[in-house]
Amino acid sequence: MLNLPSRPDENKDIPIGLVGAPELIEPIVLVLRSFPSFRPIVRPAECDEDTVRCAEELLSEVEVLFMTDPDAFRLVKEKLPSPVPMHYLPLSGAGFFKAICRVLMQTVQSSLPLAGVTVDTFPEETVRHMIKGTDPSLSGMIHICDADRSSIEEIYEFHARHYRNGSSSASLSANRRVAERLEQSGVPCVYIEPADNDIVIALERALLSTETRRSKESQIVVGMVVVDNFDSVIRSRASEHEVQKLRLDVQRTMLDFIERLDGYLTPLGPNEFLFFTTRGLFERETGGYKYISLASQAQKRFGLSLSIGIGFGLSANVAGTNARAALRSTKDAGGGTCFIVREDQTFIGPLEMSEPLQYDLSFRDAELLKKVEEAGLTTAYLSRLFASASRHGKLDYTAVELAALLDLTTRSANRLLVQWADAGLAEPREMRKAGRGRPTQVYVFTFMREHLSEHGISLRS
Template identity: 25%
Template sequence: MESVILKYPEFSCVPISYWHDDEIIEKLTTYMQDVDMWLFSGQIPYWYAKKWAGIAQPMFYVPSSGSSLYKTLLHIAYHQKISFNQVSFDTFHPSELERVFLESEITHEPLYLKHYEGEIHTDEVVRYHYELWKKGKTMAAVTCLKNAQYKLKSLGVPAFRVLPAQSAVVSTLALIRQTHETLHFKDSQIAVQMIEFDSFSSLTKDTYSTDEIYKIEIKMTEKLLEYAKKINGSLKSAGPGRYVIFTTRGLLQEMTKDFTVVPDLAVLQLTGNNAVTCGIGIGQTAYEAEINAGTALLHAKEYQKGSSMVVFDDNTIEGPLGQPEQITYGFASEKLQSLSEQTTLSVTTLSKLESILRKIRKMEINAHDLAQHMNIMPRSARRILTELESKGLAQVVAEENPHPRGRPRKIYRIML
C-alpha cells in the first residue's frame, strides 16, 4: 500500500502498524489530529474504528480480492500442490469466493470459509483455521490478516496471506480523492448562525430599566463581534435581541465539533443558561442558508428555550446540539405527509419519531422513553402513541413495570 501511495504526491502517508486488536483504538487516538482521511489495510481494523465511533474523518479500507487472490490460489495449486477442498479461507463473502472458483475453473467448491460482517477478534479467525488443520480437514489456510498469518505459522499451520492488490489500492485512493474534493466543496458552503437572546434574563427587579437593557445589548454585541472574528464571520443585527453571523460551513463545523456541541459563545457568560437560542443554516447561497437558519431557530425554540439546532442544505434537521439525545430528522416526505393526513400528528412529530426509532435501532418504544427523546411531557408522548394505535400505525406488544408500585408501562410497536 505504501509503495502505491508514494506514486501520488498529493497524498502524505503516515504508516501505523499494530499486532494486537486491543491496540487499534489507542493507535487511532494517537494520530487523531494528524490525518485528514483513514485508509485501513483490511476490514477488521476498519470495523473496530467504526464501532468505536470516535473518528470524525472519513474512513476507507482496501478490499482483499481481485488479482492478489488469484495469485495466492495459483501459488497454492502450482507450488504447494494442495487441493482447494483442503484449504480454509476467511473474510471473503461466500458468493465472491464461489465466483472466483468458477472463473478459475476450479472443480471443487470452497468448503471451509469464515465469513464475518463487522469487527471480529483475530484470535477467533486463528482458532477457526487451526481447529480445521488440527483435525486433518485442511492442509493450509488462506487469510487476509497479517496477524492471523503470523500466529498460524507459529502454530505450524501453512498460512498464505492475500495482500491488497495494487489496482484495489489505486481505486480506493481515487475514492479518497473524490471524497476530499466533496468535503472541500462542503467546507466552503455558506453557513448562517441566527442567535436570539433574552435581554431580561440577566436583570433583577432592582436593575430593570431601558438603560440597563441597552448596556447588556452593547456588551452582547461586543462579545458576538469577538466570536464572529474567531470564525471569520460577518455579524449583522436582525432586530432587538437577534443577530445573524455569516461564515462558512467548515469553520462552523470545526467550532461545533461536527455539529455536536453548542458553539463557544462568550455571550453565555452575560446571560442565564437558557437565554441564548441558536439556529444554524447551511446552504448553497446566502439566501438559502439564512432561510435554513431561521427554520433551525424556530425548531430550537419549539424544542426548548436555550437550544441550538441545525438545518442542512439537504433539508435534514439535527439537534439539539450538546444534548446526549441528539437526533436527525427530515422535512416532509410523501409517506409522512400521507400519515400526517391520516392522524392528528404533524409531519415534524412523525419525522422525529421515525428518527428516534432509527437511532435506538428498534421499532418498540414506551411513552416514558419517547418523552425523554422528544423532551416532552409523558402525557404528550402517550397521546402520540395512542393516536398511532387508534389509526393502526402502532400496537401494544408488551407491558413493563420498572417500579413495583407504579403503573405498568405499555410498549408499542410502531408501524410507520
Template identity: 25%
Template sequence: MQEIASIIETHGQAVDQWFFSGQSPYHFAHSQGLITEEHAAYPPLHGTSFFGALLEAQYQEEKLIRSASIDTIVPKEIEGATQFHDFKNITFSTYPYEGYLEVEELVSFHRTRFLNKEADVALTCIHAVQQKLQAQGIPCYRVVPTNIAIQMVFRLLIGRAKSEKYRNAQIAIIGCETIAPSMSIQHEPQHSFTQKEKELDLQKILLQMTRAVQGSLVKMGDGLFFIFSTRGELERSQETSSFDDTVNHIALDTGLQVRMGLGVGATVTEAEDHVRLALQHARRYEHSMIVSVNEDKEIQEHVPGEQSMSFSVRSLGEEWMKRFKEAGISPAIASRIRAWMKRYDKDTISTHDIATWLQSTERNGRRVMAELESIGFVTICGEEQSGGRGRPRKLYRLSE
C-alpha cells in the first residue's frame, strides 16, 4: 500500500483520472487524502466475479469444492449468483467490509475457516492475502473483476477526463467594482486625484491576480475591471490565494471596499452575462460581497470571512417562474429566502428575518412577504410578539 502514496505523489500532476485494481487500494488512497471520488474509480466485484476463481480452484485441486471462504463481496451478491446458476450445494463463509482493511485481518479469517474445516479453499480479492495464505500452505485463489466491469470503469474515467477538460476550458470572467462611500462618510469627490490614485493601486493588485490566472485585465469604466481567463486557471490559482485574500488585500493596501463577481460560461458572451448578473446581486449590499454565477445559473453569495450561500433561480420550476413574471416579483429573492431558511434550519420566518437577511427596512420586508403571499409562495402560519409595543409580526411558511 505504501507504493500507492509514492506513485500518486510522483505522477499526480500528470494524471487526470486514476484506475485502481480494487476496493482496498482505492479506499486506502482516499482515506489518506491522496485522491477524491471525482478523480478515481475501481471495477466492482459482482457475484459472477468469483466464478472464474471457483472454476480454477476446482481444476487445480482436482476435486469438487463443497465449501469456500470469500472476502470483500457482500453475501447478497453471492446468493444471487449461486441461486441463478444453481450452485446451492456450495457453502460460502463470507467476510464483507467497506473501505480498507488490514491484510492480516483477512488472512486470519481465511486461515481460521480452513483449519476448522469450514472451507475447502479460500477465495480472496486481495493479492497480498493470496500470497500470505499460499505461503502457509492454504489453497487460495484470486477473485478478479470481469472484463466488462473493467471496460465500464475505463469508459467512466475517460468520460470524466473529457468532461473535466471541457469544464477547465470554460471562459471565466472576474469582475471587480469599487463601492462608493455613502454620502454620510464621503470626504472627497469620487473623481478626485486621491480616488484615482487608489484605483491605480487597485489596478496593480488586479494585475497580480491577472498574472496568477494567466488572464487579461480590461478596465470597463470608473472603478470597474474585468479579468478574462479560464475556469481551470482560476480554480488552480484559488488553491493558493482565495477571493477573500484579494478583497482583504485591496482594503488594506488601497482603503477601497470592493465587490467581486465571477461569471462562468461556455462562451465569452455567456460568461459576461453571468459576471454582470453576479455584480448585480452584489450591489444589493453596501459592504464587500463576492458573488459567482456558473453555467447553470446557480448563484453563490459569500461575505469575506463568512460561510457561503448558494441558490438557483431555475430550481423554482417553470410554473413558479411564470407566476413571478406575471406578478412582477424577482424570483431571485424567493430563491434566496428558501436558501436562507435551509441554511438557518427555519420552518417559519417573519418580516423581521427578511429585513435582516435583505439588509433593508422591516417595511420592505412586509412588502416582499405580501407579494410572495399573493402568488402563493408563502402562507401565513401564525404571529409573534415584536418585543415592544405595536402589532405582532406575522409568521410565514413556504407553501408545499
C-alpha cells in the first residue's frame, strides 16, 4: 500500500502532477523530498484509460505534469493537448547495467549456461553499446524487441517466444506489467528499474520548465554576513598593522565570493557585510541551498566563524527583511551557521558551511571508466574534478590550479597531466601567461563534458 501525498501542501510552491504506475510513483516521491520547491499531487494509474483521465484532471491544478514512464508520456501526449509542460522518467544505462548484472549473477549461481537474453524498450544501438562495455561475449546472445512499435501483448509474446524456443534463458523488461506477466508465466525476468540519479535529472528538467521557476531565477537575494566575536579576534593581534591586514583579507575573501555570484557587496562595518544577487545564481553557487563555501574559506584562512542570513523576496525590501530574520535565527542558534528565509517566510537551513569535495560518479560508459582507471585517474581525484566542474563549469586547468584542487605538488600535477594527456583524457590547449614568469600550459578534461551536460550543468565554452 503506497503512503503518498494526494492533497496539496500549501507551504510549497510549484504543484507537480505525478501520473503513472504506483510502483514507480513511490521512488519518485521519495526523491522529491530533496526538491523543496515542488508540491507533488499524485494520481496512480493502473491502465491507459486511468492515465489519460488522471492527467486531464490535473491540468488545471499543476504547473508541470510528470509521467512515470515513456509509454504513459506518449499516450497522454497523443490523447490530450496540454497547456502545461510535460515530462517523463527516461530509461538510462544505469538501470540496464544493474539488471544485466543480476542476470549474470543468477546464471553463475544456477550453474546453467546462458542461452540468451531478451530486452525490450531500449533502442538496439544503445543496448549493443552497453553490452560491449559490460561483456562483449554477450553481443551475439541479445535479442531486442522494438517496444516503440509494439503493444504490451506483443512485447510479452516476444519474450515468451524466445524463451519457449530455447534462444533465451532470461529476459529484461522496462515495462512493469510485462515483467509481472512473464514471472507469472514462469519466464525468468528482471525488471529494469530507474536509478535515483535518473529521477533527479528528470525532476531537475521538469523544475526548469515551470513558469514559477523561471520567474524565481531573477528574484532578489539579500545576504547579511557577520564575523563572530570579531572584537576578541582583534585583541589577539599583536599590532594595529596586523588588524588592518586581517580586515583587508576578510574583505578580499568576501569580494571573491560575491564575484562568483555576480553580485554587489557593501561593507557595513569592520565585521559586517551586505550583498545582493539573484536567486538563480545563488542556488547554483550553493548547490541548491545545500552548502555555502564562504564560511569554510573564512575558517580555513583566518580561523574566523561567520553568521550568515539570506533573504529571498520579490522586492529588495522584502528580501532585506527576510535576511535580517534569517540572521537573527543564525545568532539564536549560536552563530557559525547560515539560514535562509524565503519570500513566504519559510526557513531553509542550517546550510552546510563547506562545499562537498565529492561528486556522485554515476558513469554509464564502462569503457570510459576502465580507461580512466588505467590512466591513473583515481576515484578520489575524479570526484574532486567533477565537484569543481559541476560548481564552476570549469574543465580547463594549469598544473598549479590542479595541484591546489587535488592537494598535490605542482611537479606531481604536471606529471599526472602529461600522463592523462597521453591516455586521451586531457587535451593540451593554449598557453596561459601568469605574471612575469613563463606561460603555463592549459589542459582541458574533455571527457567530462558529456557527463556533466547530461546533468544539466552549464560549462564554459
